[in-house]
Amino acid sequence: MTSTSLPAPKLIANPLVRRVVFIFGWFSFVMGVIGIFLPLLPTTPFILLAAACFARSSPRFYAWITSHHRYGPMIANYLAGKGLPLKAKLMAIGLLWISVSFTLFIVSLLWAKLAMLATALAVSAYILWRLPTLKTLDS
Known part of the structure; x- marks a missing residue:
């Protein structure tokens, strides 16, 4: 499954809010990556949150995270409600x-x-x- 099978998310209209959400998406993604190595920090919720943030702030990074070769299909299926x-x-x-x-x-x-x-x-x-x-x- 690739990101093209997901409906195009609606971007946040306000550019300042969109930037804040984009930054929060990267923060969440980094926390998720750190969670791979730290057993007490959850990975999946942070990666899903990053995907949700990118969906509202950056079509490019949303497509990247939902088409990742290993985790993209799971993220895309989760976000699609499957x-x-x-x-x-x-x-x-x-x-x-x-x-x-x-x-x-x-x-x-x-x-x-x-x-x-x-x-x-x-x-x-x-x-x-x-x-x-x-x-x-x-x-």
Whole structure:
């Protein structure tokens, strides 16, 4: 899937706001890349946020991020409302729980542990039951 199968997003009319959203998109993208290497920083939400920011601020970078050879199809399918492949959903949930489990041993505040557990449960429930599962040949 390439970015050409997605409808053209509507750009923000105000040039100043569009620049701010574009900068925020790059910040989000960089945070997502850092999240690849840091287990406690999530990658997927930042990359999806970057794609959403680029959709409203830069057709060029929106096309780039949604046509990336590895992650582009997943981003494009997610943004089109088609969901994620089952393998990606299970991997996201698995990595989420590995990160949360690791963090629970580091954090000593009970309220923080409870907040992390509640967030992980809510995100897992959303991914499993609310986010559509994309039908692919390998899922």
